[in-house]
Amino acid sequence: MMDTEFIPNVKFSSISEIYPEINQLEQITRYKSLISVFEKLYNRKPKFIARSPGRVNLIGEHIDYAGFGVLPMAISRDLIIAVDITNEENDMKVRIANILNEKYPSKSWEYEGKEKIVEIKVEEGVSEWENYFKSGYKGILQHLSLDKPKGMYCLVDGSIPPGAGLSSSAAYICSVIIATCFANDVKVTKTKITETAIIAERFTGMNAGGMDQTVSIFSLKDHASYIKFLPSLTATPIKLPSVNPSIVFVVANSLITSDKVVTAPTNYNLRVVETKLAAYHLGKSLFNNPCENLKQVCDLYSNSEEVSIENLIKLSNYVDNIYKENQEGFTLDELSSLLNLKHDEINNKFIGKFPIRANKFQLYKRSKHVFEEASRVLKFYELCLNEDKRENIVKELGNLMNESHKSCKELFNCSCDELDELVKICLDGGAFGSRLTGAGWGGCTVSLIYESDIDKFIRYVTEKYYNIKFPNLSKDELENVIFATSPGCGAAIITNL
Ligand code: NG1
Numbered sequence: 001m002m003d004t005e006f007i008p009n010v011k012f013s014s015i016s017e018i019y020p021e022i023n024q025l026e027q028i029t030r031y032k033s034l035i036s037v038f039e040k041l042y043n044r045k046p047k048f049i050a051r052s053p054g055r056v057n058l059i060g061e062h063i064d065y066a067g068f069g070v071l072p073m074a075i076s077r078d079l080i081i082a083v084d085i086t087n088e089e090n091d092m093k094v095r096i097a098n099i100l101n102e103k104y105p106s107k108s109w110e111y112e113g114k115e116k117i118v119e120i121k122v123e124e125g126v127s128e129w130e131n132y133f134k135s136g137y138k139g140i141l142q143h144l145s146l147d148k149p150k151g152m153y154c155l156v157d158g159s160i161p162p163g164a165g166l167s168s169s170a171a172y173i174c175s176v177i178i179a180t181c182f183a184n185d186v187k188v189t190k191t192k193i194t195e196t197a198i199i200a201e202r203f204t205g206m207n208a209g210g211m212d213q214t215v216s217i218f219s220l221k222d223h224a225s226y227i228k229f230l231p232s233l234t235a236t237p238i239k240l241p242s243v244n245p246s247i248v249f250v251v252a253n254s255l256i257t258s259d260k261v262v263t264a265p266t267n268y269n270l271r272v273v274e275t276k277l278a279a280y281h282l283g284k285s286l287f288n289n290p291c292e293n294l295k296q297v298c299d300l301y302s303n304s305e306e307v308s309i310e311n312l313i314k315l316s317n318y319v320d321n322i323y324k325e326n327q328e329g330f331t332l333d334e335l336s337s338l339l340n341l342k343h344d345e346i347n348n349k350f351i352g353k354f355p356i357r358a359n360k361f362q363l364y365k366r367s368k369h370v371f372e373e374a375s376r377v378l379k380f381y382e383l384c385l386n387e388d389k390r391e392n393i394v395k396e397l398g399n400l401m402n403e404s405h406k407s408c409k410e411l412f413n414c415s416c417d418e419l420d421e422l423v424k425i426c427l428d429g430g431a432f433g434s435r436l437t438g439a440g441w442g443g444c445t446v447s448l449i450y451e452s453d454i455d456k457f458i459r460y461v462t463e464k465y466y467n468i469k470f471p472n473l474s475k476d477e478l479e480n481v482i483f484a485t486s487p488g489c490g491a492a493i494i495t496n497l
């Protein structure tokens, strides 16, 4: 197996190579300060640092869990964990602390054997910072066969704003997994780490898709990723179009935080259920074969595992037709007769471990969004690949992003007033396209602009959005809420500290 299959080791002296866009000196200072806080806190030196980046999704929202391809890129903002391991044979304790210790208090726990590993309490309405650590730790230990995992001292520092749709949770879990592997001297392939991280995120109460973990682990510097989940997980690195004048993506945080774990029963997890219900129903009505996800409906429809824009459009039209009489959603009773399933069968098949709350289940809107969004991803991908089509490319990419936002807002209902307002301001400020990124209901937008317009654009959005809604933000804070991105590196272990 090739070495590149594993998480790369980067020497501390080369960490600036990981960070293309933001001040590299600032990063070096950040790492040095992490190491010195670690030493003061634990009275020992860290052995290594694990880092995994957040991401901005360029296009393909809420379709990963329906099995369709997405197109995100890693950003420089990341989650780093300084780690030392204990050498005493029976010390299997994990101690965690955070640089922001007032907000995130220190915790520790003992290893209680394979069966138990660690208890994760997920109560509705609460999301504890240590749960993400525990989830990653539990996920990887369930996979590895270690009799005695090493005790660990850990100190965490994150630069991804939480609840902003930039995937702080997946970056956290991925860092924990690679840290635990490295601490215990085991090598696991990138694919296995990603799959473990996806399952691990579900311990936190989110019925997670796989985009964030894949992009965090697989990204290559200067490349976005085209990620496919079925028939198997693949991440193809792609260069963003090189055009003249050159383009860049700017992230702007609406500063409306959406804690996805807390809102999962009415938002994220409910959407997962709705797309599954639609797959079951469409599969049944088209082929007498209830499907598990909407990608499977598409495969059966086209007799191939390759997805085509043409077939996605046909399916979107089919959805118009089959739900002609009911575009406003089905009650549980109505679903029961539509699918010919009893209430508890629906519960067991589609809901299970992730509780949801809904008066109506939207099959029409959700499936239509998924098929159309999947076709926009393919169009975006083709535009990135096709060197000959460069004339209107910036406009075309922008239009796809705008259509994506409209669909997230109207069909997937995962936007909010502030995001819609911010998108409008970004477009007025000269963006070719602008859309919510990540799960939505708050969090960030991503906008496509000319690189030469960055300052002008940021000034405009600051004046129209931040100065009005959040007039007390300092200059430093502003730099953290609106910033230009370039495609960053994936996960790494930093050694030789
Ligand atoms: P964020 O923005 O990190 O909550 C979530 C999911 C993705 C994807 C997007 C919507 C997790 C960890 N992440 O992202 O898989 O479904 O929403 O496109 O569940």
Ligand code: MG
Pocket: 167, 168, 169, 170, 260
């Ligand atoms: Mg998340």
